[in-house]
Amino acid sequence: xxxxxxxxRHLEKHIVQFIAAEFFLQxxxxxxxxxxxxxxxxxGFKDHExxxxxxxxxxxxxxxxxxxxxxxxxxxLKPIFYVSSIATPTLALIIIYAISIxxxxxxxxxxxxxxxxxxxxxxxxxxxxxxxxxxxxxxxAITLSYSTWSLANIFSGVIIYSLKNMNPELFDEKLxxxxxxxxxxxxxxxxxxxxxxxxxxxxxxxxTNLKEFDWIIIFKALIPTMIIAVGAxxxxxxxxxxxxxxHGLDSDQFAIISAFATLIVFSMVLYVPxxxxxxxxxxxxxxxxxxxxxxxxxxxxxxxxxxxxxxxIAVVAYIIRQPLMNMAGPMTSDIVMKYVGERNQxxxxxxxxxxxxxxxxxxxxxxxILRQLxxxxxxxxxxxxxxxxxxxxxxYLLILDYEKKIKQGLIEK
Numbered sequence: 001x002x003x004x005x006x007x008x009r010h011l012e013k014h015i016v017q018f019i020a021a022e023f024f025l026q027x028x029x030x031x032x033x034x035x036x037x038x039x040x041x042x043x044g045f046k047d048h049e050x051x052x053x054x055x056x057x058x059x060x061x062x063x064x065x066x067x068x069x070x071x072x073x074x075x076x077l078k079p080i081f082y083v084s085s086i087a088t089p090t091l092a093l094i095i096i097y098a099i100s101i102x103x104x105x106x107x108x109x110x111x112x113x114x115x116x117x118x119x120x121x122x123x124x125x126x127x128x129x130x131x132x133x134x135x136x137x138x139x140x141a142i143t144l145s146y147s148t149w150s151l152a153n154i155f156s157g158v159i160i161y162s163l164k165n166m167n168p169e170l171f172d173e174k175l176x177x178x179x180x181x182x183x184x185x186x187x188x189x190x191x192x193x194x195x196x197x198x199x200x201x202x203x204x205x206x207x208t209n210l211k212e213f214d215w216i217i218i219f220k221a222l223i224p225t226m227i228i229a230v231g232a233x234x235x236x237x238x239x240x241x242x243x244x245x246x247h248g249l250d251s252d253q254f255a256i257i258s259a260f261a262t263l264i265v266f267s268m269v270l271y272v273p274x275x276x277x278x279x280x281x282x283x284x285x286x287x288x289x290x291x292x293x294x295x296x297x298x299x300x301x302x303x304x305x306x307x308x309x310x311x312x313i314a315v316v317a318y319i320i321r322q323p324l325m326n327m328a329g330p331m332t333s334d335i336v337m338k339y340v341g342e343r344n345q346x347x348x349x350x351x352x353x354x355x356x357x358x359x360x361x362x363x364x365x366x367x368x369i370l371r372q373l374x375x376x377x378x379x380x381x382x383x384x385x386x387x388x389x390x391x392x393x394x395x396y397l398l399i400l401d402y403e404k405k406i407k408q409g410l411i412e413k
Contacts, residue, residue, distance in 0.1 A: 014196030024187030026152035035251040039173035055364035060115030062358035069350020084120030089184035150266035157259020164252035224394035231387030233363025261322040292324035300381030
């Protein structure tokens with residue numbers, strides 16, 4: 001049952017400390033994703049207005065991810081971790097205050113800065129692991145790092161559900177979010193506890209020398225991510241609103257369902273090294289993603305199902321979709337980083353964050369427009385499913401090219 005443990009017990013202490021810090025910052029992120037839009041709906045914001053505000057979080061990342069990718073090349077990453085671990089929970093508390101007083105200008109600014117702060121950890125995570133973890137534990141370290149989102153989602157869901165049901169009048173969405181954001185400061189402790197001396201790759205050329213990077217390889221590796229990210233941005237930030245507005249589930253109900261789904265995600269993602277070894281990338285990635293896409297299609301159609309128990313179908317589809325869609329993340333990250341090579345990894349990490357956030361910025365604007373036009377959630381989700389299918393096909397082609405280059409000796413396995 002716990003056979004996966006042996007794959008993780010050899011991780012170095014400083015890698016575990018960094019991943020623990022990631023967890024506490026992801027705790028804030030997962031709480032925001034679960035109930036912030038529901039909170040905004042309750043205080044008077046319409047869903048298309050909320051989408052406009054959320055888009056500014058992704059705009060911040062879009063604008064600063066590329067410069068940060070250049071900045072971190074050949075530099076120590078810990079100073080960036082220090083800033084992010086303090087600024088991220090601080091700005092999160094300001095966001096909650098801005099929502100409560102419906103101060104739109106402050107909300108735009110704080111969400112923009114929060115997105116910018118959060119990428120300090122997001123962009124630097126994989127480069128830090130690849131630089132400082134033992135080569136033979138790269139897949140395990142990346143998988144565990146990737147799993148912090150899942151684990152944080154479980155904990156935040158349990159916290160939200162428990163507090164809301166303990167005293168719903170006292171523990172409203174605002175106070176719950178404030179509590180979780182305060183817990184996020186624990187990440188600062190773990191960052192400052194890292195005593196390991198960073199390994200710095202040799203910087204042979206200027207950081208601003210863009211000719212140093214293999215742009216054709218980088219963009220080839222980015223295409224699948226770009227397609228999937230646009231689709232995801234139309235759905236993932238707004239699933240909580242979908243369950244609230246279409247199926248009548250309140251924030252605590254959605255949070256505990258999301259936590260349960262993510263518990264399955266976390267459990268299954270930990271087995272990714274085993275699945276990768278047994279099935280190989282070529283089978284594992286497309287198989288898990290295709291089943292997840294069909295589950296998303298079922299979830300979408302529950303909006304127009306005429307019977308009351310459609311909500312149960314929606315919950316089951318959501319629970320099936322979550323683990324299967326998330327299982328590919330560590331595997332595709334591992335493939336992409338090996339595919340682009342060591343000298344492109346920092347830039348690839350930065351551009352991946354930029355693509356995700358840029359796509360989610362565009363998707364949030366599209367969602368805002370579609371909802372203003374009165375388009376139902378079912379059609380928005382079906383657009384996501386179509387983009388996912390295309391993205392999975394592109395990943396499959398990338399995997400084939402990756403395996404071909406390994407055989408040719410152009411990539412080190």
